[in-house]
Amino acid sequence: MAETVLETHGLTMRFGGVVASNNVDFKLRARELRCLIGPNGAGKSTFFKCVAGLQTPTEGEIYMRGVETTRWMPHQVAASGVGIKTQTPNVMDSLSVFENIWLAARRFHDPKDANRKTQDIIERLALGSIAKDDLGRLAHGERQRVELGLVAVGDPWLVLLDEPAAGMSAEDVERMTRIIHEMNKTAAIIIVEHDMQFIRSIAKMVTVFHQGEVLMEDHVDRVMSDPTVRNVYLGKKN
Amino acid sequence: MQGSLSNDAIKIILITGFLIWVMPLMISTYTLTILIVYGMLGLSLGLIWGFGGILCFGQAAFFGLGAYTYAIAAINVGESTAPMILAVLVPAGFAALLGAMMFYGRLNDVYLGVITLVVTLILFKFINSTAGPQYVIGNARLGGFNGIPGFQTLNIPGSPEAYIWGDSYFYVCAVLLAVVFFLVSALLRSSFGRIAVGIRENETRMSLMGYDVRARKTALFAVGAAIAGLAGALFANWAEILTPSLFSLGQSAEIIIWCIVGGLGTRMGPVLGAAGLAYLKFLLGQQSAVDNTLITGLILVLFVLFLPKGVVPAVAGLWKVSFGRRPLGRTHHQRRPRNRERVSG
Incomplete structure (x- = not known):
C-alpha cells in the first residue's frame, strides 16, 4: 500500500453562518487519482481551495507528506511540489x-x-x-x-485540478485525459468535476460531497449506481 | 523581448552617442540635462508600472527623497560621492519598507494608489513645515518652504574642488541615463524581470506556480525607487536648490502622464514621454497665452482617447506593418483568420 500524501482532519470552513465544508476527513495515497463530485455548493471547491492554500480553513488540519500545511500560502503549497x-x-x-x-x-x-x-x-x-x-x-x-x-x-507529486474539462470539445477532453493519465504515473491527482461522462472515463475512486460533508467514498461504478448519490444529484431529499 | 542583451548595449551606445552629439546643437545643454533627469524619473515608473503592474502615485516621493537625501548628505559630507550613493539607497530602503507593508498586507491596486499618494502628501506637508531652526540633520537645515540652498554639487570623486557642471554635467547625466537604461534592459531580460512581467499578467497564477508575489513586488518597487532617487540627486545638482514642491501632487501626476503618453510596457516610451512633455512644458512656459497645465491635460485626454497605448508602441506597430520581416516558418495566412475572428466575434 502506497504512502498517504495528503490527509485532512476535521477540515471545516465557515463563511459567516454558512458551513461550506464541514468536518472533512480525507486521505489520498501516492499516485492515486481521485475525483471529487457533488452538486453545486456541496463544498468541493471550498475543500479544493483549502488544500491549495487559497483559503485558510476555520478549523481542522491539512497534512501533506506528513507536514502540516494548514496555514500555508498558495505559493508555499505550490513550491513544495503541488501543481x-x-x-x-x-x-x-x-x-x-x-x-x-x-x-x-x-x-x-x-x-x-x-x-x-x-x-x-x-x-x-x-x-x-x-x-x-x-x-x-x-x-x-x-x-x-x-x-x-x-x-x-x-514535476508535481500532487496535482489539484478544478473542473479541467469544463467547456472543452470532445477531442480536447480526450487529449486532456491522456495528459492526466501520464501525470498520474508520478503524481497523485485530485480532480473536482461536474461532467459525469468525463468522470466515468477517468476515475477509479470517487468522493461525493454533499452539503459540505463527505457523503460517500467508493469506486466510481458503485458511486454511480448508489441511490443516495442519484437523489443528491437530482435534488431529492431522501 | 527580442534580440539579445549585447544587441541592446550596442543600440544604447549608438543612440546615446548620436543624441549627445546632435541634441546640444538644437537645445541648450542646461535644458537637456533636466530633460534627461525627467527621462530617468519616467523610466523608474515605466519599469514598475509598465513591467511590474504596480501603479505608484507617489513616484515623486522617491524622487524628492533622493534629492533631499543628496542635499542633506552633501552639506554634511562636503563631497558628492557618498551622498550620490545614499540618494539611491535611502529611497530604495524607504520603498522596500513601504512596499513590504502594502504588498504583504495584500492591498489591491486602488489602495496602493491611495497610500502612495498619501505618503507623498505627508512628505510634502512635513518638509513644508520644517522651516524652524530646530529641524536640523547634522549641519543641514531642512528649511521648510524656503528649501535647501547652497549644498555641495557634484564633484569628481575624491576631489571636492573639482566641480562637474555645465556641459560636462550634461554628459555625466546622459551617460548615467544610458547606464540605467542598460541595467533596466538587463533586469527585464533576467529571470527576475520575466517573472515580474508574469506577475503583472496574473498574480494568482504566479503564486500558484510557487512564486512569492509579495516579496518580488516589494523588490521591484524598491528598484524603481532607487532609480527615482538617482534622478532626484541629479535634479538636486542641476537645480542647486531644493524646495518641497518636489513632493507635490502635480509632480506625481506628471510622471504618470509621461508614462501614458510615451507608452507603457516599453523602456523607451516613458523616457521619451518625460523628455518630450517636459520640453513642451518648458516651451509653453515662455508664453502666457495658454496655461501649460491645460495643455498637459489636453494631451493626456487626447492620448487616452486616440492613442491609448502611447507613442512608442504605436510607432513600433507602424514600423512592423510597413517594414517588418515576415517571420520564417510561420505562415502568415494561418494567423490572419484568427485576428479577423477576434474582430468579428
Missing part, C-alpha cells in the same frame, strides 16, 4: 505559450534547464505550432492545455 489548476483559466494572456510554461519551469530549475523542460512539455502537449503565440489569442481548449502544461512542467 494547481483553478476553475477559471488562470494564465498570462499577453505572454507567449513558451513564456508561460517557462515561468512555471523556472521556479524549479535554473534558466537553462527551464528552457529544456519547457521545450519538452511543448512537444509532449503538441503545442509546437503555437509556442510563440500569445495565450490571449488561443482557443479555450488550447489555453486549458497550456495551463495543464504549466502544472506538469513543475
